[in-house]
């Protein structure tokens with residue numbers, strides 16, 4: 001009888017465990033079959049925007065790496081342009097910036113990629129301007145941009161609208177994509193938040209959740 005009781009307890013434990021296990025597996029597959037390129041802006045000698053002792057390039061990389069890890073847990077295939085603090089130009093490059101940008105474009109333009117996200121930080125002459133702002137490449141990228149901006153507005157408690165961007169990476173790429181200015185280094189409040197792990201994680205979760213909603217809306221996940 002004692003043995004039977006243990007079998008029963010084991011059976012009950014399995015019943016409790018299986019639904020959460022299945023849910024975990026399903027969640028892990030939300031972005032399976034999707035390939036996203038993450039482009040961490042600047043790198044090498046080009047530190048991007050700088051203000052209050054904070055440089056843009058390392059922050060872009062920190063957020064990109066966190067986003068890469070998060071998207072991978074969702075089953076997404078992730079391709080990085082810049083993988084470390086260096087830019088993509090070769091040692092012998094005559095024009096580093098040009099070679100770096102061209103290499104990024106050729107990575108992005110691979111036809112197996114679904115979309116790309118370029119990560120940047122903003123700066124403005126007035127320190128009052130702040131916030132998370134999504135720029136889109138073209139009409140085909142507008143919906144993706146709206147998903148990310150709207151989620152960002154809720155999670156980061158602000159109210160911004162998407163803008164058509166005029167950036168080399170958006171102009172020269174052939175697949176849909178967005179450039180995200182995660183915040184303003186010239187605004188003391190944004191600058192403090194952007195260097196904190198918790199705020200970086202908020203941004204990462206916001207982008208990842210938006211991608212899940214976006215692909216779900218397109219019936220791809």
Ligand SMILES: [Zn+2]
Pocket residue numbers: 041042048049056120121
């Ligand atoms: Zn930048």
